[in-house]
Amino acid sequence: MQLRVCAVAELPPGEVAVAQGPPRIAVFNVDGELYALEDQCTHQQAWLSDGFVEGCAVECPLHASLFDLRTGKPSGPPAIRAVHTYQVAVVDEQIMVTVEDS
Template identity: 55%
Template sequence: MIPVCRVEDLPEGESVRIEIDGVTPVIAVFHAEGGYYALDDTCSHQDAALSDGWVEGCFVECPLHAALFDLRTGAPACLPARRPVRTHEVSVLDGMIHVRPAVREEAVA
């Protein structure tokens, strides 16, 4: 688990972007609907940071073309996005938000 920030440092409706290393994709952690959610930070439609998007309910709107993604599942809720973004496990321990990055699936040749 990777520590992200203290719960008081991530207000409802906001996000924080975390870079882990040069291999793991950048992750956006969101506080929405009283919970914490983590997604790959890059929109699956085009290269835009979801952490720069707008949170409404349990959805984030991509700042580039307004695609919506469900924070709980990573699934797109409207076009132009067609592919989901990967989700990551989030937990809160002693007032600190932690993320466990999902294992990256390698393409099979």
């Protein structure tokens, strides 16, 4: 199933957009590349969309685990588990992410 996030024009480089879902997904635009991942940190209750992007990773705003935007993997504790990543595509000027049917 494809979930619409927003129009491409609404997500310029350096910004993040959130699809409320479920699942809630954050889409980051890093220098024109789009990355979609599960918005909730795997450690505790924090939204990665509130975090800080450093290169190709996002730092959790609560305890600073750094998640790779390409793989969802944390670089170190306190988070141990990766966040889910999603395929993202632009269709008719709309940003769409593919989520598994449940």
